[in-house]
Amino acid sequence: MNVADLTAIDFHVHVEQDAHGHFALDDELMEASSAYFKSAEHRTPTVDVIAAHYRERRMAAVIFTVDASTALRHPALSSEEIAEAAAQHPDVLIPFGSVDPHAGAKAVTRARGLVTDHGVRGFKFHPSLQGFAPNETAFYPLYEALQELGVPALFHTGQTGIGAGLPGGRGIKLGYSDPMLIDDVAADFPDLKIILAHPSVPWQDEAISIATHKANVHIDLSGWSPKYFPPRLVQAASRQLRHKVLFGSDFPLITPDRWLTDFAALDIKPDARPLILKDNAVRLLGL
Template sequence: MDLDALDAIDTHVHVEQDGHGRRALDQELLDASAAYFKSGRDRTPTLDGIAGHYRARRIAAVVFTVDATAATGHPALSSEEIAEAAAAHTDILIPFGSVDPHAGRAAVNRARRLVSGYGVRGFKFHPSLQAFEPNDRRYYPLYEALAEAGVPALFHTGQTGIGAGLPGGRGIKLRYSDPMLLDDVAADFPELTVVLAHPSVPWQDEAISIATHKANVYIDLSGWSPKYFPPQLVRAAGGILRRKVLFGSDFPLITPERWLADFAGLDLKDEARPLILKENAARVLGLA
């Protein structure tokens, strides 16, 4: 990947439909998240469509699905197929894998295969959707495998639009995505890079504290339009955490062009912008 040919790296891009027409979530959850984000656009672009969208904008994209098979009963998209398809777009796409933590040793073995055999550059977890407490030691062998492979782990944190507005939130529990659970993981695996996805509302201060305290913890800024960022996050992103925060959109729910337009309106020092948009991500992903 030619970093000089890129203006930015989007660290949070969902693949919600594969080449066979299968979708990452059932229709009720897709509709609920679309309503939550007030998203009227196509929620199911193919990987080729994602590549074209981002290539036209000179932005690299970290692409992934979420394997929540055990928690939801919905068959996951194949991380192997996503990685194979992304290999046709190495100029613009960076594949992440996803494994179901409830699969135990099988998840560990699959994670290792995804790195060694398919070239994934990191892993995505969604504790609320996958229904697991990330600091439960049952999942530590999985983190050990990722640390050994030298790839980052990206965890959803805070509120989620998945299940929002449905009775009981469709059983999805927000407490699993409290970033303080990941403080344990980051402390116990100092060699593992942990990325806290999204403004972590209602735990924003906790996320800032963790990223300030732990050298191996970063924050991606996806899932919110920057004009709605909590003010303490804006201050940290432009100051103490300017080398620890990453551009992310949450495409297709939020497009990179909308995110970037709103980001331009934030009161940040000029020196922080290139760090947030590209340089920090290049370092975390091992591209620099």
């Protein structure tokens, strides 16, 4: 990957279909999230399609799935296969892995293998979708492994469009994605790089506070069109957190084109823009 040639690095891109035609979510959840995001885009691009999309834009993308096998009772896409497919596009794709935290010691072993054998550069967690409280010590051996391996952990925070509008939200509990639960993890694992994904509504102030207080915590700006960002998040991204905030779209639900168009209209200081769009990600990932 020639970082100098890239215009941006999108830190938050979902793989929702594998090469075998399997999907990350069941039909009901897929339809509900599409309705929530009012997304007319093709929802299920494969890794090869994602690579072409970002290569055309001279961008790189951090790609991943979410392994919520236990909580959703739906088979997850293979992070190993995603990493292998990403290896065919090293100029634009940066693979992250996902393991089911409920798998215990098996999750730890698998995480190690994803890094050492498959070149995974980090891990994605979705506490609400995976049905776990991030600060429960039962999951600490997994964080210990990631800290030892030197790879970051990206946590979904705040409201989720998955299950939105369904009875009981399909049992998906928003409280698991309160960033204050991740503050405990950041405190107990000071060498683990952590990214709080999305504007953390309804806990935006908490996320800003955590990222300000903990040197190992960052924020990505995915999942919302920038025109809807809370003013306090825009202010923090432009000022005290300009070295800790990352561009992320949430593709395919939000395209990088739409995100960047709306971001251009925000009151962000000129010196903060290249940091957010690329430089912070380069440093965080050691590219």
